[in-house]
Amino acid sequence: MTITTEATIEGSYELGEVVADFELPATSGDRLRLSDHRGHPVLIFFTTTWCPYCSAEAPFLEQEIWQRYRDAGLQVLSIQVKEGEALAASFAQHHGWTFPVLFDEDGTVSGRFAPDKEGLPPEVAVINAHFVLDADGAVVYRDFLNMERFDARASHVRAVLDELLGAAS
């Protein structure tokens, strides 16, 4: 199921495309694989600790996304781009995140999701991006940093999740 339509954006996963599996370490001490969550919708959020947009959105991710949809089966995965475990864990603790926080220290996994953006390196271009995957791992929604208000962007994600999860919220 593809919920949104948009013009092609080069260099990232397309709508409808199945995301290749990846494995990253988490601040919990575990290593998590995307495929661990097959059968459930997944929201992947790319962030860094120094990203003010990500900080602005952080409370919404916890309260308006994770707490609202987790019981309906949604899995939220935050990926800290080119950050180490200590900073990633500190950032998550500061914002009260209770969903898994992965860290992608060399940016390799994050780079696969990055759009081509005006010469920006992939690890910058992907920051603050959201990808919603369906239960089969296919992209049904994605957005990239666009200066829209963080609460408006969160509302777009919620609209997708409402449809995907049968308005379970």
Added chain:
Amino acid sequence: MSTVNPLDAWAPPSARPEPHQLEPGHRGRIVVTIDVPEGCHLQSAQPAEPFLIPTSVELEAPDGVTIGEAVYPPAEHEHYEWTPVVLSIYRGTVEVVVPVEVATGVPPGPLSIVGRVRFQGCTEYTCLPPVELPVEVDLSIVPPDGPASS
């Protein structure tokens, strides 16, 4: 979206001594300058939120030189539509002043001071990874009552 790769727009910071020549036992200052490209800004020395990277200057004191605490310029406070937080930023030419004092026993001659400038730059459309750049300044130590003493 900017038509210029913002990562290419940042010139290295520069530094100049004031005065250029110092006598042993006298004080001066090092002015470190960061030229922020048009349409860009830095997080200030005291960012509005934790985890944002403050602009900072650290100079290493050679033998016989005391480095004082850096004095940062006043920040601008800007509100952006996408966040309720009023950000504390620098635009334009940012000058950070670092006091220096040369001890009485320092012999006349050239003296190099090196250091690092760290900052987080942003455009109006995105923020860039923090960078740490080297900076170097050459002082001239002159004999007491030498030319252009402070």
